[in-house]
Amino acid sequence: MATIRLESITKRFGPITALDDVSFEVADGEFFAILGPPGAGKTTTLRTIIGLERPEQGDVYLDDDRVTDAWPGDRDMSIVFQNLALYPDKTVYNNLAFPLKQRKVAKDEIKNRVTQTAKVLHIEHLLKRKPGKLSGGERQRVALGRAIVRDPKAYLFDEPISALDALLRLEMRTELKRLQRELGRTLVYVTHDQVEAMSMADRILVLREGVVQQIDTPERVYHSPANRFVATVIGSPPMNFVPATIHLENGTLKAAHTEFAITTPAPQTDQLKDGDTCWIGIRPEDVRIETTGEEGMKATVYVTEPLGGETVVDLQFGDRVLKVLAPPTLKLKQDQPVRAFLDHKRVHLFTEAGDAVVSAAGDDVFDVTVTQTS
Amino acid sequence: MAKITLDNLTKHFGDLHAVEGLNVDVPHGSFTALLGPSGCGKTTTMNMISGLEQPTAGEIYFDEFPITKLEPGNRNVGFVFQNYAIFTHMTVYENLAFGLRVKKKDKLAKADLDKRVRSVADTVGLSAALDRNASRLSVNDMQKVALGRSMIVEPAIFLLDEPFSNLDSAFRAYMRTELKRIQHEIGQTMVYVTHDQVEAMSMADKIAVMDLGVLQQYATPDELYNKPANRFVANFIGSVLNNFLPATYKTANGTAAALHLAIDGSRSIDVSDRKAAIEGRTGTGSLSVSVRPERTRIVAPDAEEATIPARVILVEPLGAKDVVHMESGGIDVRTLSQPSARPRIGDNVGLAFDEAAVHVFDDDTGLALR
Numbered sequence: 001m002a003t004i005r006l007e008s009i010t011k012r013f014g015p016i017t018a019l020d021d022v023s024f025e026v027a028d029g030e031f032f033a034i035l036g037p038p039g040a041g042k043t044t045t046l047r048t049i050i051g052l053e054r055p056e057q058g059d060v061y062l063d064d065d066r067v068t069d070a071w072p073g074d075r076d077m078s079i080v081f082q083n084l085a086l087y088p089d090k091t092v093y094n095n096l097a098f099p100l101k102q103r104k105v106a107k108d109e110i111k112n113r114v115t116q117t118a119k120v121l122h123i124e125h126l127l128k129r130k131p132g133k134l135s136g137g138e139r140q141r142v143a144l145g146r147a148i149v150r151d152p153k154a155y156l157f158d159e160p161i162s163a164l165d166a167l168l169r170l171e172m173r174t175e176l177k178r179l180q181r182e183l184g185r186t187l188v189y190v191t192h193d194q195v196e197a198m199s200m201a202d203r204i205l206v207l208r209e210g211v212v213q214q215i216d217t218p219e220r221v222y223h224s225p226a227n228r229f230v231a232t233v234i235g236s237p238p239m240n241f242v243p244a245t246i247h248l249e250n251g252t253l254k255a256a257h258t259e260f261a262i263t264t265p266a267p268q269t270d271q272l273k274d275g276d277t278c279w280i281g282i283r284p285e286d287v288r289i290e291t292t293g294e295e296g297m298k299a300t301v302y303v304t305e306p307l308g309g310e311t312v313v314d315l316q317f318g319d320r321v322l323k324v325l326a327p328p329t330l331k332l333k334q335d336q337p338v339r340a341f342l343d344h345k346r347v348h349l350f351t352e353a354g355d356a357v358v359s360a361a362g363d364d365v366f367d368v369t370v371t372q373t374s
Numbered sequence: 375m376a377k378i379t380l381d382n383l384t385k386h387f388g389d390l391h392a393v394e395g396l397n398v399d400v401p402h403g404s405f406t407a408l409l410g411p412s413g414c415g416k417t418t419t420m421n422m423i424s425g426l427e428q429p430t431a432g433e434i435y436f437d438e439f440p441i442t443k444l445e446p447g448n449r450n451v452g453f454v455f456q457n458y459a460i461f462t463h464m465t466v467y468e469n470l471a472f473g474l475r476v477k478k479k480d481k482l483a484k485a486d487l488d489k490r491v492r493s494v495a496d497t498v499g500l501s502a503a504l505d506r507n508a509s510r511l512s513v514n515d516m517q518k519v520a521l522g523r524s525m526i527v528e529p530a531i532f533l534l535d536e537p538f539s540n541l542d543s544a545f546r547a548y549m550r551t552e553l554k555r556i557q558h559e560i561g562q563t564m565v566y567v568t569h570d571q572v573e574a575m576s577m578a579d580k581i582a583v584m585d586l587g588v589l590q591q592y593a594t595p596d597e598l599y600n601k602p603a604n605r606f607v608a609n610f611i612g613s614v615l616n617n618f619l620p621a622t623y624k625t626a627n628g629t630a631a632a633l634h635l636a637i638d639g640s641r642s643i644d645v646s647d648r649k650a651a652i653e654g655r656t657g658t659g660s661l662s663v664s665v666r667p668e669r670t671r672i673v674a675p676d677a678e679e680a681t682i683p684a685r686v687i688l689v690e691p692l693g694a695k696d697v698v699h700m701e702s703g704g705i706d707v708r709t710l711s712q713p714s715a716r717p718r719i720g721d722n723v724g725l726a727f728d729e730a731a732v733h734v735f736d737d738d739t740g741l742a743l744r
Binding site for chain 1: 411412542543544547550551554555558569570571572575576577595596598599600609610611612613614615666667668687688690691692693694697699706710713
């Protein structure tokens with residue numbers, strides 16, 4: 001059992017506020033990701049949880065016990081950093097055994113636990129080797145092994161796979177998720193890579209400049225982003241944004257761009273007023289391209305980027321270029337005129353400041369009409 | 375502008391064979407990527423093209439001229455590195471103009487120089503920043519300056535070595551688009567080194583995939599993805615791990631019409647149209663097959679079109695789609711599916727393959743058999 005709770009944590013380094021009133025709770029057995037760009041405060045959050053940083057304000061709770069003043073060693077959590085620290089002169093076995101020896105665990109028990117950990121991570125055949133003789137992926141597994149060998153209350157991982165090759169990262173992503181499910185332990189996972197957070201975590205905390213932006217499931221942060229920042233960080237290629245002007249009339253809201261306009265029943269909010277500037281947010285997969293016909297919106301192909309399984313098409317609408325996902329079977333040429341169709345049940349609206357007003361994807365479905373402006 | 379021919383290009387560093395017998399033709403005006411994992415020899419190849427390294431054997435031609443004896447400065451090559459080298463005490467304008475002032479022996483008229491600087495600044499998206507001091511620029515804009523400065527001297531060949539690795543992912547995606555567009559507009563021969571298959575696939579006309587110093591395949595993105603030459607390429611290209619399954623064949627009357635997947639309860643796959651998979655084989659033996667995750671789909675376990683039985687072990691939501699991981703006879707397989715049709719962990723399902731998209735590989739050589 002381990003729940004982790006942070007209450008109104010503020011952490012300053014001199015004039016810089018690294019964490020600004022950060023609160024969240026990680027449930028027992030949850031895979032919880034903290035996602036954000038460099039400098040967002042992710043690592044500081046992790047270091048605060050384990051006790052390597054002391055916050056100016058707020059408290060850290062472990063299973064409802066206040067541990068804000070407890071030593072890291074007394075919090076019974078283990079941490080894995082991006083730069084793996086393995087002892088180069090010790091064998092894999094002794095690297096794994098070390099945290100247990102330090103805690104004066106009996107020799108038989110150490111052997112048991114090391115063997116079991118090696119089995120879970122598929123490194124049984126490496127136990128006699130030294131780190132210098134291992135590949136990057138194998139070393140990473142040993143580092144993970146050192147974290148789980150001692151059966152702590154919770155694991156804290158700081159970008160543990162971001163230094164690995166792309167292929168290995170794909171493999172490790174799946175393995176980490178399986179491992180966490182098998183162990184059933186609380187895991188807080190820090191990353192700047194949205195794919196890692198989305199694919200592995202039960203819930204994601206999106207952090208920006210020390211401020212929590214959203215805490216939600218992968219589905220919710222993707223389909224109902226709290227603001228423009230979250231919408232940009234989650235998804236690849238990222239959401240497209242088009243500036244538009246709001247016209248409110250007879251219970252309908254019209255957001256007009258120079259090239260096209262979308263009309264919806266007016267949302268119950270006072271965040272958007274007549275004449276306001278707003279952003280229309282469009283996910284790359286929510287636009288369909290047709291090469292013939294007169295319907296839909298006029299666009300031209302700016303660039304095509306084949307990825308194999310799908311193609312990213314950069315479509316030019318007036319002075320804007322939107323990234324759109326198309327099937328690889330659709331063959332397009334640069335500067336070819338095409339017609340684009342917006343999925344009328346999947347459009348997002350944001351205020352000029354970037355707050356989400358409407359996310360017509362997922363639950364709060366509404367019907368959007370798309371018209372050509374000129 | 376020039377075409378590049380790498381003829382049996384070889385580079386050894388002592389016992390290390392960094393590049394071995396590389397033959398690649400880069401057509402005039404094309405965008406070619408050198409792609410591979412770290413240590414594959416791609417940067418060494420690039421360094422030989424630019425003249426920073428001398429080959430152990432082989433020759434490099436620009437058009438019809440052998441150039442390995444030429445000094446780097448005489449090769450008329452523009453270079454952009456991962457670590458942009460720009461003058462931080464100069465403005466963006468001066469940085470761009472610098473390349474022209476140094477390079478051109480016959481001095482350009484001031485008006486002409488100004489025109490060129492502004493035109494290049496426009497191409498790389500720096501028009502609004504011309505008067506800014508380079509030290510005040512963001513990392514993203516600094517890389518644009520580096521790009522613009524190489525571009526302005528109009529070299530015959532443009533070499534780029536992981537120029538976007540230090541940029542954030544959103545800007546990297548933006549620059550990919552812009553660079554591809556710029557290359558089409560200026561029509562210059564570009565060689566681009568990267569370890570990132572997404573960059574290579576999305577930008578290049580042709581990609582040379584390398585591993586351990588040896589060329590694995592030199593083909594268009596479409597061919598690499600849909601007709602991989604060997605197992606290495608099939609595994610390396612793609613954003614979702616490819617599926618590989620062991621199979622056996624049995625020949626009868628000199629032909630093997632079907633491959634039997636070594637998984638209990640699976641259907642055999644008709645590969646009678648893939649002659650090379652069958653030719654010269656007798657008796658029984660083993661092969662590997664691969665099928666891309668998006669060329670498979672989940673069906674009912676007892677459905678007739680189910681190629682293999684599978685059990686769902688993990689779902690990775692990516693937003694627009696899910697990667698569903700399954701286990702079948704001890705082998706991990708993956709498919710892509712819609713989040714609206716998400717299976718539950720532990721579900722027993724059938725996985726149907728698009729048989730036309732199944733590739734066959736020789737177990738010993740790893741070569742694709744068609």
